[in-house]
Amino acid sequence: MEYAINTETEFARDVLEGLTATNKHLSSKYFYDQRGDVLFQKIMKLPEYYLTQKEFSILDQYKDAILQPFLSSGQPFNLVEMGAGDGLKTKILLRYLQDSGCNYTYYPIDISGTVLEQLKCDLKQDFPSMCITPITGTYKRALEEQKWEEGRRNLFLFLGANIGNFDRELAVNMLRRISEALNAGDYLLIGFDLKKDPEVILQAYNDPKGVTRDFNLNILSRINKELGGDFDLAKFKHWPMYDPLTGECRSYLISMETQKVTISGLDKEVYFEKAEPIHTEVSKKYNNYELGQLAEESGFVITRDFEDKEHFFTDSLWQKQ
Ligand SMILES: C[S@@+](CC[C@H](N)C(=O)[O-])C[C@H]1O[C@@H](n2cnc3c(N)ncnc32)[C@H](O)[C@@H]1O
Structure with missing residues (x-):
């Protein structure tokens, strides 16, 4: 599906803000266009994506x-x-x-x-x-x-x-x-x-078939299609990592070389250093104590927790x- 370039959208504004920030970032909510939806449906069928x-x-x-x-x-x-x-x-x-x-x-x-x-x-x-x-x-x-x-x-x-x-x-x-x-x-x-187990978590975001990689890279495809970008996807590496302290599994796209990307719809050239990351997603994990605190701080009481047998x-x- 082809898109007309529209630079007045929230997507355009967020891409401009995210790619000109000191620490580059893009919101995971932009993974989901038609192709992103299909990729996520594939992810849900992967044995590694236990969620x-x-x-x-x-x-x-x-x-x-x-x-x-x-x-x-x-x-x-x-x-x-x-x-x-x-x-x-x-x-x-x-x-x-x-x-x-x-x-x-x-x-x-x-x-x-x-x-x-x-x-x-x-x-x-x-x-x-x-x-x-x-x-x-x-x-x-x-x-x-x-x-x-x-x-x-x-x-x-x-x-x-x-x-x-x-x-x-x-x-x-x-x-x-x-x-x-x-x-x-x-x-x-x-x-x-x-x-x-951190290994179980990490695999869910780094499957061997590369579906989660393609899903992460899809955000650059969207910028190419919708904002006239010229990202070469082969020059970016999918890099998920899990921090057991914060419980955050964070996904990045790493620029594998020094490069310049032009986004014509934003009238912008974006420069990447070699190994510079774009942060694209956080998937935070909790324990029962932490989610109890979250409920309390946001005005709820927990009625009941329904868990699977393995407490995943x-x-x-x-x-x-
Ligand atoms: C991880 S998928 C989960 C879908 C479904 N809830 C499930 O459990 O299978 C996240 C869904 O939320 C949507 N989404 C992500 N961020 C959003 C946001 N900020 N506002 C509205 N929808 C959002 C995506 O388009 C996607 O369909």
Whole structure:
């Protein structure tokens, strides 16, 4: 798919800011264009990317307990999902809600319009009677606009350890925004990747087939396509690293030589030293104590943690105070 160059977008502004900073950086939310969506769907099928398999098993095993507060009330409610993607795991919950005859509207939020279109088509086919209102845009914008129905109970989903894409301070900010959008007694089901053997973690971001590499490099392809860049992808190396102290798995793209990249749509030349990194992603891991602190600082109490047998992943059900 070809894109018209538009330099007025948030993407253009963020790329300009990130590539002219002293420590170059690009936000992982820009991985997801049409190709990025497909690459992420491939990542979810990789044996090394345990996060999807673990969360799938948790939702499947505990769906009844997770959804209990909404199954029993009989009241209509909003099901709002932050970064829904293709909804692979959410469909477990949706199926259960449909089979239980619940009255709800599903509001999947995602920055990628293409993945939301795909999700909407899938759901219309699988659940023809479901009320679904997709919201294309960032988490921040969606929380500001609050397009879901007022006066209803809310269940927010933040699955896939998406919250790990924020460092701790930004995670607290985002969770406070969610808390402010909720009424006392509403729920948030949030997935966290738990701290574990560093080798297991690192492999999830560095698979031997190179799918995670291609996913990381896709951000440069997007700049080429959408902003008229001339990045030579072969001159950048995918470099993930895990720091067991902070729990952050950080991905970089390393310039393998001194080079100049022109981004014509931004009217900008960007210079790279040999071995200079662009920071592209953080995937932060937590332990149970740390996520308890996070809940408390952002105005929630933990109702229950649902974990897989190996304690690799948790879906934590939080209630707004
Ligand atoms: C890691 S994928 C997870 C998808 C899904 N939640 C799952 O668990 O399979 C992250 C999804 O969130 C979306 N996303 C990432 N950052 C976002 C942001 N700041 N605002 C809205 N959507 C975002 C991406 O487009 C992508 O579909």
